[in-house]
Amino acid sequence: QQQVKQSPQSLIVQKGGISIINCAYENTAFDYFPWYQQFPGKGPALLIAIRPDVSEKKEGRFTISFNKSAKQFSLHIMDSQPGDSATYFCAARGNYGGATNKLIFGTGTLLAVQP
Amino acid sequence: DTEVTQTPKHLVMGMTNKKSLKCEQHMGHRAMYWYKQKAKKPPELMFVYSYEKLSINESVPSRFSPECPNSSLLNLHLHALQPEDSALYLCASSQPARIRPHEQFFGPGTRLTVL
Secondary structure, eight states, X not given: OOOEEEEOSEEEEETTSOEEEEEEEOOXXXXXXXXXXXXXXXXXXXXXXXXXXXXXXXXXXXXXEEETTTTEEEEEESSOXXXXXXXXXXXXXXXXXTSOEEEEEOOOEEEEXXX | XXXXXXXXXXXXXXXXXXEEEEEXXXXXXXXXXXXXXXXXXXXXXXXXXXXXXXXXXXXXXXTEEEEEEETTEEEEEEESOOGGGOEEEEEEEXXXXXXXXXXXXXXXXXXXXXX
């Protein structure tokens, strides 16, 4: 119930292509879904986030698609660039009676964009 | 300013040493977090402070001792660590649970090596 499943584990995309990373969850109490980008040796950087009452959110080349009925959400990176090569984590915020902002992370996707 | 700073960047310590990790944020956030991240794994929550009070301890061994001296600072005191404690230690901050937005911002981390 507290898991967020992420796929694929790794992804290779050509420059200019579309990168798609998928996540699925079970707990319908999750109420906030961020995506983080992490470069080697650095901390995760918040990329984009969505709430379950919205089906899509776009910021620049990054789009989150959210399917509440299927309990799935995905990150689309349009026009992928070599600089996008990083590990991407999806996450979900657990609503523990409003007590805290505990994030449940997916297992991560290592994206390599080939020039 | 969405910056969380952490010192030191790197730390090497023996199993009998005592050291401390420091974290600072000036975003007015009243929730702060310590995470541990092993290579190729997602961040793993250790502690959560909300309004300078410890609200979550994820069954972390007592050789890790957190401290929140004020709303901007978070420390992690280390004593008698084991080699398996070597990891990237991440600090994060956010608004407390009942206050939006829920965005959680991470620092760059401290790379800890225990010999």
